[in-house]
Amino acid sequence: MAIQTETQDSPLTIAGKTFHNRFLLGTGKFRSKTELTESITASGAQIVTVALRRIDLERHEENIIEHIPKGVTLLVNTSGARNAKEALRIARLAKASGCGNWIKIEVINDSKYLLPDNYGTIKATEMLVAEGFIVMPYMYPDLYVARELVKAGAATVMPLGSLIGSHQGLKAKEFIKILINEIDVPIVVDAGIGRPSQAAEAMEMGADAVLVNTAVAAAGNPAQIAQAFSLATAAGRLAYLSKLPAIKSHANSSSPLTGFLFEE
């Protein structure tokens, strides 16, 4: 289980619901449903994403929902949606299937790079919010788009760290920082995080949470790495709250420019 820290941290609040664990887990690509359940438990993740396309409603034993521990918030993603209208239909289907109304919007019209279509994502956010869904859009970190998403009623903004499943880490770091500075809803860094150290890095710079999937599912010991990610996320958060001194590229003598003013 993730360590409990004695800090004054306030919980992560999304759409009025509070979470104490800032590590979110995706459920794709696991070798077995057992490894998935173990990973959720070991990490203490309180929010997990599931692709509606992979929910086997007809088959009890294979139904991924049955393998998610009770009390965990289900965030259904719209994987497969190529435009806003398809995202809306998938969301409606998810709700009608009993999967709740928390939706991670994925509008992707490129099967090679799987980059989100920011324009379609804004439209989808508007449409889903209008129908009462709690919307967490996955997006390419662009300040104007993030503002539009907030205006449209997004509960969080989920910028990609780098290409999904790439393990490249925070390639988009500088742009995510801008979102952290300017956007008031929680920023959840999603996609590309392949190492616990990268999760910690995202949290140190002020992200509110991170979402990881492939790096856990494809690991030799998914439960163990899930726990490592969760601990790294908590450690990064703790570091952020501690107000880390900035990194300097050179040694810093105390007052080389103005010290003379105070010489006696």
Added chain:
Amino acid sequence: MISLQKIKNILAQQKPEEVERLAREANQITQHYFGRAISLYAPVYISNYCSSHCTYCGFHVHNRIDRMKLTPDQMHKEMSHIAGSGIENILILTGESYKATPLAYLKEAVEIAKQYFSSISLEVHPMEEAEYRELFEAGVDGIAIYQETYHRQRYAQVHLSGKKKDYDYRRSAPERIARAGIRQISMGILLGLADDVGEDLYELFEHLRWMEKNFPGVEYSLSFPRLRPIKGLGFEPCSVTDLTLIKVICLTRICFPRVGINLSTRENAQLRNRALDLGITKISAASKTSVGGYTAENPEELDPQFDIQDERSVDEIVQMLKHRKFDPVFTDWRRIENESAA
């Protein structure tokens, strides 16, 4: 893009250690992009009427087989049988007869399939964009259309008459399918038709690359069926060894990390089991390749399009997958009401 010469060099490679190296690379890429997920599907042949003469095919217009197409009642019977085995992805196939299996007939089959399956694909004659759009709006998620061979001369030698003789109409079908909004397109070559597998593979890769650039939103998959000798046809397929097939699969995975690769029951159980590690993402299970073959009282009297090499049931395939730490995926798409983009 990989060069033709490089493809040829790899296909000519006989050293076990080099083949192993290729396989390891393909294995790693597959695990990275697809994890251990393997999708399952089943084919349902609803008609064997055909108006084309393709010298290698058991359904061709001049072959004396019992021609039949399923009535709606028979479709219900076949499809409910398949759904009963657990399959949720269906591939509906016909011979290539525009008269016997027109668009209206295909749409009827799709309407029936919607009652049993979460995802529907078709492998039928090529058609116009507007017709593909009608199929998309009717609920079709995927279309399979194989060029068979990209070698024009060879294509002309084996496609003697009928609409299929038109190389360019077939070659341009994937583009029309994509324009119509269909979300999954499966392309491929029939191994054993062309003498030079390398050239065919290169042309297929170029075709796919062009499709990816122009229609990036489509989910692509490739198939590499190997031609099987068919009784009475007098057609001698070129020999494509297991080694070549495996190298083709590995090369495809390395060149197109995210593209799906299908493997049918044309191949035997052992080869199919092995190929799972190298890039295959979708396999059929418990297939019948004759019209009405799932529920016929005397299935041995029917004429299959090709003989099945892997007779395992859906349950047996699932057990094998789980035993080998793969995750069998029955549903990878949940049908939503399809609407063409304005």
